[in-house]
Amino acid sequence: SLSISSSVMAKSKFEYVRNFEADDTCLRNCYIVVRLDGRNFHKFAEQHKFIKPNDNRALGLLTRSAVSVMEELEDIVIAYGQSDEFSFVFKRTTNWFKRRASKLMTHVASQFSSSYVFYWKEFFGDQPLLYPPGFDGRVVLYPTNRNLRDYLSWRQADCHINNLYNTVFWTLVQRGGLTTAQAEERLKVKDSNTHRSKHDETVTKRMKLPNEEEKDVNVTRSRKRVQAYHCDIIGEQFWEEHPGILEDDS
Amino acid sequence: SLSISSSVMAKSKFEYVRNFEADDTCLRNCYIVVRLDGRNFHKFAEQHKFIKPNDNRALGLLTRSAVSVMEELEDIVIAYGQSDEFSFVFKRTTNWFKRRASKLMTHVASQFSSSYVFYWKEFFGDQPLLYPPGFDGRVVLYPTNRNLRDYLSWRQADCHINNLYNTVFWTLVQRGGLTTAQAEERLKVKDSNTHRSKHDETVTKRMKLPNEEEKDVNVTRSRKRVQAYHCDIIGEQFWEEHPGILEDDS
């Protein structure tokens, strides 16, 4: 039962705590990339019986959530996703949230996560979502077009590697009759004197991915419409066909 | 149709882009506060017909989402919420995500948002959620117990003011027969030679909030259980009854 005037006085006494907020404005004229990663999605995929190696429902839901983010945040010019991660690229000159890193990444993480639950039924039908999933995010700045393209190429090259590995792995399990432990062992290089395990290239070198396999996605705008593609973004062709994404470097 | 070895080579060529990530580790021995704010919740509340001035279903869902965050992130020692905002306090010595600000705030924003959609039905029953809501967040550090308590007191004093104002406003509308525009006008001080509008204290000074009104909430842990309270956190009593929240200042 406080009166307004005493509350206003109380509030003004405490208000100094606002000055503890730090300014995290992103450097101007750099591309702002927000990348999200699923929390414990290995377990999440198992519990929700994702099809191996690639579950089109899961990729569809991931893409739908990214589209939802892009509809909300109009200065995102391209987004790229695979597995349980998605990267969103804000244009160099964006002034959304005054370029405050914390606002940008939390809004993206929040909109993506609420959309993921909201659209679940559209992709998984009657199969229930068992619990609300979590994603974490980060912000990275890229000063030039080359740096940005190399970032996206890095993510897609990573996708190719994971995908090729997973395809072989699940082929060994599903058609070769190996246990998952045996398949993992089979794909390890014997001589492991390095910390990172290497894959058995004699197996994987001959593998080709079926062309029709959809395993990653990038989302762009075209005349204000948001669209999803499955295509190579490492080479020149995509960038020549989408001249509106990159801004002039100088 | 890339082979793994060429993909690995491609990836290593692009991998330098990792070095553009900045380190945003939070200063040690400070309380880490993550505050979330609803995006356009004024409109969201209208579209979903929230009861004015306080909708217990909405506060219940907000609280349920905060509990979900706290169950996931065990180093949060207290959370305080009202209206469309929620603050989460990590203990001083937390090493969750190595104290990386971006990870902490995006994970909180993500978990809160997915939970908000996930638990919607528990509080709103058959009333449909029309679209996935968004929240933005920020991180603020507080070096001392006094600073942290003043932060929480600031948020609760803000809640008192908003609540008192809203209660009067909606009483004028719902029982006094005023339009919302008239009520707004009525609560403005005539002489507005300052930039901020002042409230008509002759009206609000006499107002008392009904005691049973639940309008804010704080969530704490007790023997590992997460619990929600509606009580004063500005005075000493709450802190004496919950000695485990604050750590030694020295």
Place this chain on the structure above:
Amino acid sequence: SLSISSSVMAKSKFEYVRNFEADDTCLRNCYIVVRLDGRNFHKFAEQHKFIKPNDNRALGLLTRSAVSVMEELEDIVIAYGQSDEFSFVFKRTTNWFKRRASKLMTHVASQFSSSYVFYWKEFFGDQPLLYPPGFDGRVVLYPTNRNLRDYLSWRQADCHINNLYNTVFWTLVQRGGLTTAQAEERLKVKDSNTHRSKHDETVTKRMKLPNEEEKDVNVTRSRKRVQAYHCDIIGEQFWEEHPGILEDDS
């Protein structure tokens, strides 16, 4: 009278305080600019009887100190100075001090300041330096060649304005017989309904700077030699003649 072993133990107990240091690595692939500004140099110039409007001894000493910095820090590709300020540009790809902002700016500030005292006699002869002067500094990042050139142009345009103003001001005082207060008044625009005072353009518009006047300086490297110039850096010519300063933007 402590033994080493007890000292080592004591030290290891306190060593946790190292973790409070923040990482302030500069974003990769950006030009790093360190700008120094003299502390209270208006007073310093008066006390040391600097000739008005431009004292060639002072500019010479400023330049000598900048050269000393550039000899020490080899990744500085150009430096520009005027009055009591100097800007130093590190190449985009520098890895000096692992690009740690604090190290870069303090080393520049330190080397410049010790040099200023060390070389004082070379420029001021028997006139004594009355006390050790201070400079403060800052770091600014520029992602593109255009941004960097605009920064340098901004500083030189600022120099032109100050210089033109000062030349008129001191002409009014030294040849026109006005007091400094009268000259200041004379150069103010009457109608001051803006916050910033404007200069009387009817006077200054007709002023031309004598061409031989040296009032600013830029220092570059050429075949590893550091050299000082007095020339325009806003137009294209300088940059065409020094192609080694800017790196490829892409």
Place this chain on the structure above:
Amino acid sequence: SLSISSSVMAKSKFEYVRNFEADDTCLRNCYIVVRLDGRNFHKFAEQHKFIKPNDNRALGLLTRSAVSVMEELEDIVIAYGQSDEFSFVFKRTTNWFKRRASKLMTHVASQFSSSYVFYWKEFFGDQPLLYPPGFDGRVVLYPTNRNLRDYLSWRQADCHINNLYNTVFWTLVQRGGLTTAQAEERLKVKDSNTHRSKHDETVTKRMKLPNEEEKDVNVTRSRKRVQAYHCDIIGEQFWEEHPGILEDDS
């Protein structure tokens, strides 16, 4: 020969580059420590024939430079130095330079460096300073009194170790007739299966430092006067005798 009006126009076109400056305000209510370290002082000490292990002229000059910094920056409450390093502690509540880290550390580095050259003659007489020395610096924040005291204790424990080691080392060289290489070898522990070399504790354990040896210094204020001390700052006594340095923690 530019007119002011065209220069003002030119400048305003370039002025956008100011927005690239980042805000590096230090978190409120934390102690701000600026630590300086000499650049290549091992070589500097040799070239200027510093007496081993401790040169009182060098420590005197270091102290004089620190006093000069403290006279200029009145919110520094204590400074501690040894060898070629000096730490300056700003009071928790300082608002000097609006708590901007870059300004604070560069001003300290600059004032210290210009003072070092300016006061050289007072301590080294006719022995010439061969070149202007450089120092680099950093800023570290400490939220509590305990953290700050542990920082200072860490530096003094480090000083004890270095000093004890150096005293033994130079005793072996100056009185024991060993070369510096032999002395270094003698003080290494044989079994070096750790990365860090350990000292021969059988030698150093018995060593006691002569009490009159001045090897480090701390500088405080007392009734606005700046004073230098040689004493223990790890224990309680110093802090009880100087209650004005630490502010209330809460």
